[in-house]
Amino acid sequence: MIPVAFDYEVAESVDHAIELLGQYGDESKLLAGGHSLIPIMRLRLAAPAVLIDLGKLENLRYVRDGGDHLKIGAMTRHRDLAFNEMVAQHCGIVGYTAGLLGDPSVQHRGTIGGTLSHGDASGDMPSVITALEGSIVVQGPNGERVVKAADFFQDYLVTDLGEQEVVTEVRVPKLNGNTGWSYKKFSRRSQDWAMVGVAAVVERSNGSIGSARIALTAMGATPLRATSVEQALSGAPRDAVAEAAQSADEGTSPASDSAASAEFRRHLARVWTKRAVEEALSR
Amino acid sequence: MRRIKLSVNGVTYEHEVEPRLLLVHYLREGLNLTGTMVGCNTSNCGACTVLLNGQSVKSCTLFAVQADGHEITTVQGLQSNGEWHPMQTAFHENHGLQCGYCTPGMILASVSYLKENPNPNEEEIREALEGNYCRCTGYENIVKAVQQAAGQTS
């Protein structure tokens, strides 16, 4: 229950963090909110030799208007997003989900950059950012690059991040008045991780469905788009939802574990996709 | 070892600590502030809840070095001038505890939440305390206590 001893460095800037990552290499890890990393260090499932703390980088804690999108600094805490008015107005699904995951104390510490970088397929925010077709701004020794969510999550706990790279910002589109959203998370007890989660962003058009983007939590090694449901819903009438949702688990590869069997997860994905799309259509 | 300087319950402390020292162990063993409990040590139960710059955090999920330069309040720092904090009084008057093990965390999580939402309804109070487990009371009187404190402080 006590982590293996490590050295501790405080990053004074993003450039400094990159420099420290270069200096210590793969022995080191960035520390943001610590709410994924410290639990696994306590269990000694991770034992980095050096922690590089991003905690002082208050300049990475912001929500800004980027015109057609919002820019969210990587060190923005979940709880900041849950109470942010610009987020509520333009991209409510992000604030809603940030206020849903874990509990208030977890939300006071955990960051959006941390949850995306960790790349846990049971994490709620990765599928929300995937459904939004958001992007992730990454800084490294050779400057900055912008990675689409679809390219960022690569495998279980594996992202596109290079060894010396730091996530600095997350960009999400502003949703217009015709676009509704929903995030549905199913778990047995409050505060648990999702057994299955469904993020839906649905555009309405003349009383029917214009387009739907749906991403699934905990249905594979990364967030997965429910592509066949999306195709079936494109331009479809509203009453097509129930049938379309029947293919929500197509192309997924959920795990069987102590929380749920793969078969149950497939069932949940179908049921909650229907409910998520219906809720998105109504809001 | 790393030198940290922080304020705990209004007192400034400076110590050399090992980076891997969890804040809860620093408080309990370093400062002898044993009002802060360790329940699960897996970040779930909330017995170790303290305020970091006024916001609830789980002190088993923070290294003491991360609190460098910040302000910590534990249950032992809630009273002022010998008077209990209204949340402490409300827990007392509503019998919001049995064994008392969860109580410091419950009280601090509730104090933190009322700053964010001064007039919560019952459901919101239950949601806000989802990260704090009580194995005794069944939560009823805890929720009543928070409702009473909300009435007093709003």
Ligand SMILES: Cc1cc2nc3c(=O)[nH]c(=O)nc-3n(C[C@H](O)[C@H](O)[C@H](O)COP(=O)(O)OP(=O)(O)OC[C@H]3O[C@@H](n4cnc5c(N)ncnc54)[C@H](O)[C@@H]3O)c2cc1C
């Ligand atoms: C009790 C509990 C319940 C939880 N419940 C949920 C839940 O229901 N749903 C959910 O989605 N999450 C949940 N979480 C996890 C929580 O959301 C974490 O805050 C989040 O997953 C990690 O964010 P962090 O800022 O704490 O990252 P850290 O733990 O500090 O870091 C996680 C990883 O990301 C890397 N990293 C961090 N920041 C950056 C960056 N800017 N650039 C590059 N790499 C970086 C770190 O090196 C590390 O490998 C829970 C956590 C706890 C303790």
Ligand code: FES
């Ligand atoms: S001891 Fe910290 S959450 Fe249980």
Ligand code: FES
């Ligand atoms: S009073 Fe015993 S755990 Fe809450």
